[in-house]
Amino acid sequence: MTDLPSMQDDLVLLHAYLDGELDAAAGLEMERRLAADPALAAERDRIEAVRAVLRERLPRETPSPELRARIERAVGLAPGSEPPPLRPSVHPSWSLLAASIAATAVVASLATSHLVAPPRADAGAVLSSHVRALMAPQPVDVASSERHTVKPWFNGRVVEAPRVVNLAASGFPLAGGRIDVIDGRPAPALVYTRRQHVISLIAVAVPGRADAAPARETAAGYNILRWTERGVGYWAISDLNAKELDEFVQLFRTAPADG
Amino acid sequence: MTVTYLTRAATRGHYAARRRSFIAHRSLPSVDTKARFADQILPYLQDAYGLARALTGNRTDAEDVVQDACLRAYRSLDRVTVINARAWLLTIVHNTAFTWLAKNRPRTIVAVSDLEAVERAHACHDLAAAETPEASLIARADGAQLEAAIAELPAQFRETLVLRDVQGLDYREIAAITGVPIGTVMSRLARARDRIATTLRRTMS
Numbered sequence A: 001m002t003d004l005p006s007m008q009d010d011l012v013l014l015h016a017y018l019d020g021e022l023d024a025a026a027g028l029e030m031e032r033r034l035a036a037d038p039a040l041a042a043e044r045d046r047i048e049a050v051r052a053v054l055r056e057r058l059p060r061e062t063p064s065p066e067l068r069a070r071i072e073r074a075v076g077l078a079p080g081s082e083p084p085p086l087r088p089s090v091h092p093s094w095s096l097l098a099a100s101i102a103a104t105a106v107v108a109s110l111a112t113s114h115l116v117a118p119p120r121a122d123a124g125a126v127l128s129s130h131v132r133a134l135m136a137p138q139p140v141d142v143a144s145s146e147r148h149t150v151k152p153w154f155n156g157r158v159v160e161a162p163r164v165v166n167l168a169a170s171g172f173p174l175a176g177g178r179i180d181v182i183d184g185r186p187a188p189a190l191v192y193t194r195r196q197h198v199i200s201l202i203a204v205a206v207p208g209r210a211d212a213a214p215a216r217e218t219a220a221g222y223n224i225l226r227w228t229e230r231g232v233g234y235w236a237i238s239d240l241n242a243k244e245l246d247e248f249v250q251l252f253r254t255a256p257a258d259g
Numbered sequence B: 001m002t003v004t005y006l007t008r009a010a011t012r013g014h015y016a017a018r019r020r021s022f023i024a025h026r027s028l029p030s031v032d033t034k035a036r037f038a039d040q041i042l043p044y045l046q047d048a049y050g051l052a053r054a055l056t057g058n059r060t061d062a063e064d065v066v067q068d069a070c071l072r073a074y075r076s077l078d079r080v081t082v083i084n085a086r087a088w089l090l091t092i093v094h095n096t097a098f099t100w101l102a103k104n105r106p107r108t109i110v111a112v113s114d115l116e117a118v119e120r121a122h123a124c125h126d127l128a129a130a131e132t133p134e135a136s137l138i139a140r141a142d143g144a145q146l147e148a149a150i151a152e153l154p155a156q157f158r159e160t161l162v163l164r165d166v167q168g169l170d171y172r173e174i175a176a177i178t179g180v181p182i183g184t185v186m187s188r189l190a191r192a193r194d195r196i197a198t199t200l201r202r203t204m205s
Helices: A004-018 A024-036 A038-057 A065-074 A092-108 A110-115 A123-135 A147-154 A242-254 B002-022 B033-056 B059-077 B085-104 B112-128 B143-151 B155-166 B171-178 B182-204
Strands: A174-182 A185-194 A197-205 A212-219 A222-229 A232-238 B023-025 B080-082
Touching (some): A004 A024, A004 A038, A024 A038, A024 A174, A038 B143, A038 B155, A038 B182, A123 A185, A123 A197, A123 A212, A147 A174, A174 A197, A185 A242, A212 A242, A232 A242, B033 B059, B033 B080, B059 B080, B059 B085, B085 B155, B143 B182, B155 B182
Antiparallel strands (some): A185 A197
16 A cells, blocks of 8 residues: 555655755665666656756747847936946947856856866865765765766856766766865865765866876875876775775776766 | 735745845945846846746736836845845746736636645645656657646746746755745645646647
C-alpha cells in the first residue's frame, strides 16, 4: 500500500533535486532511491523532458520596442526630453545596453571583476580550501551526480563554468560542486568521491599559460596533482593514495568533453 | 470578493519582508536617478515583460503592467540602493500584476487556501492515474502546445514555472519575489510541471 502524502513529498524533492536545490545528504539519498526505484526514475525522465521542451521549444516573446520608448519618455529619458547625463548618443538602445553591461559587470558581480586577473593559486591556498570544505557540514554547495545540474549551477557564479564529467562508471562518482576562494578570487571546484575519500578538483583560469603535465606535491598529508590544459590550471587534492589520485586525474583528462 | 481581498492582503503583507532582501535604504547622496534607472532597471525589461505576459495572458496588458511597475521602481529608486535589480524589478512586477489581476480578472486568481486544496486534489489524482505520459511523448511537444498547456495553469503555478524554467531563477529568489515560503515554491513547481505533462498527453494523443 503506497502512502500518498509521502510519495507526494518524494516527487517534490525529485523536482528540487533536478533543479540543483537539494543539499548533499538529501541529494545522495535521492540518487540512491532513483537507482533503486524504476517508477521514480521514469518520473525523473518525464520531468527532465518537460524542462527540456520548455527550455528549447517555448517561443520567447519580446516586448515591443515601443514599450521601452514609452517608459523612457515617462521617466524623462527619451530623446527630446531633457538630456540625460550619462548618455550622449541619440540612439538610446545601444548606449543604454552598453552602460547596463558595464554597470552589471561592475556592480552586480564582484566575482566577475575579480576574475579578470587570474588567481595565483598555490598549494597552500588549495589545501586550505579543501580542508575548509571537509570541515563544513557538506563539501559541496550544489549536490548532484548529474553533470547537467552541476555545470549550469556554476553559470553566473564564476565567469567560466568548468568542464564537468561524471566518472561514476570508473569508481569516482561526482558528488557536486562548490565555489572556492583562491587568492581572494572565486574559482569553481568539482567534488568527486572514492569510497570514503573526497577529491576536490579546482579549476583556475590561467589564460595564455602553456599546457603542463600533472605534477605531484604533498601538503599536510594530502596528495595534490596540478596540471595546465587549454588555459585552465587544475588542482586535484585528496587524502586518497597517490596511485588512485593519479588514476582519477588520468580518467578526468581523457574523459570525452561534455555536451 | 473574498478572493480578491485575500490575495491582496497576502501580497501586501509580504512586501516589506521582500524589500529588505533586494534593496538597502540609501545613506549616500543620490546620483542621478535617471542614469541609475537606465543602468540598473532597463536591462531587465525583457524579464519583467516575460513575467507580466505570463500573468496577464496578453501583450497589451503585459506592457501596461511592465510600464506601471517600471514607474513604481523609478519613483522608489532615489530612496534605495538596489542590490539585486532583477529580483527587485520582478517583485514589483509581481505586485503590480496581481493588483491588476485582482481588479481586471478577479476570477483567475485562486485564493491561497483554495489553491492548496487544488494542489492536494491534483496530487492524488495525478498519482492515481497510471497513464502518465512518457518522456518521449513530451519531447515531441511544439511551441504552440506548450503555450496552451501553460495557459491552463492557475496564475500562481504559471508564475512559478516561468520564473524557474524560463527565467532560470533559484528557489530562494522565487520565494522572495512571489512572497511565499520555499516549500510552497517547491510544491507549485512540481504541480505545474506535472500538469504540463498531463495536458500534453491529453492534447498530443
